[in-house]
Amino acid sequence: MAVLRYATGSRRVPRPAPAPRRSARPNRSRSAQSRASSKPMIRRPMHAAFTKSNCRKEAVMNRIYFAVAATLALGTAACGNGGTAVGCTAESAQAPVVGIVKDQLERAISAKVRGEDGARSVSLSKIRAAIGQLVIAIDDIRTSKEDPNSTKRFCTGTLKVRFDADALADADHTRETAGLNSVSALADAADIERHADSFTTGIEFNVQPTDNGDKVFAETESGNNMFDFAAEVLASGLLRASTEESQRAAAQAEAQQTAEQNAALGEQRAANLASAKTDNQLAAQTIGATWQALAGATRQRLLPQQRAWIAKKNADCKVEAASASIDANDKEIARLNCDTRLTQERLPWLANFREEGGVSTSAGAEPLPSSGDERPNDL
Known part of the structure; x- marks a missing residue:
C-alpha cells in the first residue's frame, strides 16, 4: 500500500554510521x-x-x-x-x-x-x-x-x-x-x-x-x-456555518423570487379583471343595441324567452366561476368571461328577428318599462 514520504533528500532514514558524526544529516544547515x-x-x-x-x-x-x-x-x-x-x-x-x-x-x-x-x-x-x-x-x-x-x-x-x-x-x-x-x-x-x-x-x-x-x-x-x-x-x-449560511441565502433568494412572482401575478390578475370588464361591457352594449333595433311587437313577444335566457346565463356563469377558482378575483374574471361569451353567442339568434314587423327607428319610439325588464342583458 502506497504511503507518503517526509524526508529531505532521500527516501529513507540513513542507517547509523559506525563513527560518530556531528549530525545524521550533513546536508542540513x-x-x-x-x-x-x-x-x-x-x-x-x-x-x-x-x-x-x-x-x-x-x-x-x-x-x-x-x-x-x-x-x-x-x-x-x-x-x-x-x-x-x-x-x-x-x-x-x-x-x-x-x-x-x-x-x-x-x-x-x-x-x-x-x-x-x-x-x-x-x-x-x-x-x-x-x-x-x-x-x-x-x-x-x-x-x-x-x-x-x-x-x-x-x-x-x-x-x-x-x-x-x-x-x-x-x-x-x-x-x-x-x-x-x-x-x-x-x-x-x-x-x-x-x-x-x-x-x-x-x-x-x-x-x-x-x-x-x-x-x-x-x-x-x-x-x-x-x-x-x-x-x-x-x-x-x-462546514456547518458555511452550509447554514448557504441555506439562509438560498431561502432568502427563494423568498425574494416568490415575492416578485406574487407581485407579478397580482398585476396580471388586475389586468385580466380590467380586460374582462371591458369585454363584458362591450358585449352588453352590442346586445342592447341589437335588442333595441327590434320592432316593439317583436320585443314583447320575445321578452319571456329573453328573460329565461338571462336567468340561465347568470346561473351557468356562477357555476363556471365557482369551479374555476377559489380566489375571489379569479372567480369574478371567470364569471365575466362566461357572461361575455354567452352574450356574444346570443347575438345571432336575436338578429334573426330584426326583419319581423320592421325595425325600430328609435329607442325612444317604444320606451322600455321603467323597471328595465326589457333590457336584454340586465333584466
Missing part, C-alpha cells in the same frame, strides 16, 4: 538543525513515490517520516549513548507519530473544504484550531519487530482520537442537512470503533533515532483509515 531541535518537523517528498524506475520488481512504499527533538526522557528511558534504539512505548517515539496524524488531518481537511474554484471555504487557522481540540493517543503499544543490528523498531498499537462533543454534534447536523450518513455510520463504514466521543483503530509505525540521538524519526503508512475518517468528521463540522 545549522539553522535547520536548530529548528529541528525545538519543534516537530514534517518534510515533504522530493518527488513522487512511484515511478517507472522504482517499480520494477516490487512496489516501493511511500512513507511518512516525522522527526522530533529528543527530550531528557529520551536519554534516560529509551535512547542511550551512541544511537541506542528507542522503545516503541517511549514518549519520544509516540510524539512524532501523533505529529504525523495531525499533519495528515490538516492536509485532508484542507482538500475537503475547497470549493469548485479551488479556494478553501474554511481558513487554515480554523482547521488547525479544530485539530488542536482533538485528543490523540496511541494505546496498547507492542513491539512487532526489532533487529539487533539496527536502531529501528517496528511497532503496532491502537490509534485513539477523541473529539469535542460540539464538533461531533456539528458534524452530524451538517451531514444530516446534506443528506449524508451520520458520524457513527461513517465510522462503521471505515471499520473504526466508536466509544462515546472516542474512536479507535489499529496503527503500525516504526521509530529510529538519529546517530547522535538528538532526534527521533517516526514512519507510518498513509493509508490508515483514521486519517480520512477524522478529516471527514472535522470538515463536516467546520
Whole structure:
C-alpha cells in the first residue's frame, strides 16, 4: 500500500554510521538543525513515490517520516549513548507519530473544504484550531519487530482520537442537512470503533533515532483509515456555518423570487379583471343595441324567452366561476368571461328577428318599462 514520504533528500532514514558524526544529516544547515531541535518537523517528498524506475520488481512504499527533538526522557528511558534504539512505548517515539496524524488531518481537511474554484471555504487557522481540540493517543503499544543490528523498531498499537462533543454534534447536523450518513455510520463504514466521543483503530509505525540521538524519526503508512475518517468528521463540522449560511441565502433568494412572482401575478390578475370588464361591457352594449333595433311587437313577444335566457346565463356563469377558482378575483374574471361569451353567442339568434314587423327607428319610439325588464342583458 502506497504511503507518503517526509524526508529531505532521500527516501529513507540513513542507517547509523559506525563513527560518530556531528549530525545524521550533513546536508542540513545549522539553522535547520536548530529548528529541528525545538519543534516537530514534517518534510515533504522530493518527488513522487512511484515511478517507472522504482517499480520494477516490487512496489516501493511511500512513507511518512516525522522527526522530533529528543527530550531528557529520551536519554534516560529509551535512547542511550551512541544511537541506542528507542522503545516503541517511549514518549519520544509516540510524539512524532501523533505529529504525523495531525499533519495528515490538516492536509485532508484542507482538500475537503475547497470549493469548485479551488479556494478553501474554511481558513487554515480554523482547521488547525479544530485539530488542536482533538485528543490523540496511541494505546496498547507492542513491539512487532526489532533487529539487533539496527536502531529501528517496528511497532503496532491502537490509534485513539477523541473529539469535542460540539464538533461531533456539528458534524452530524451538517451531514444530516446534506443528506449524508451520520458520524457513527461513517465510522462503521471505515471499520473504526466508536466509544462515546472516542474512536479507535489499529496503527503500525516504526521509530529510529538519529546517530547522535538528538532526534527521533517516526514512519507510518498513509493509508490508515483514521486519517480520512477524522478529516471527514472535522470538515463536516467546520462546514456547518458555511452550509447554514448557504441555506439562509438560498431561502432568502427563494423568498425574494416568490415575492416578485406574487407581485407579478397580482398585476396580471388586475389586468385580466380590467380586460374582462371591458369585454363584458362591450358585449352588453352590442346586445342592447341589437335588442333595441327590434320592432316593439317583436320585443314583447320575445321578452319571456329573453328573460329565461338571462336567468340561465347568470346561473351557468356562477357555476363556471365557482369551479374555476377559489380566489375571489379569479372567480369574478371567470364569471365575466362566461357572461361575455354567452352574450356574444346570443347575438345571432336575436338578429334573426330584426326583419319581423320592421325595425325600430328609435329607442325612444317604444320606451322600455321603467323597471328595465326589457333590457336584454340586465333584466
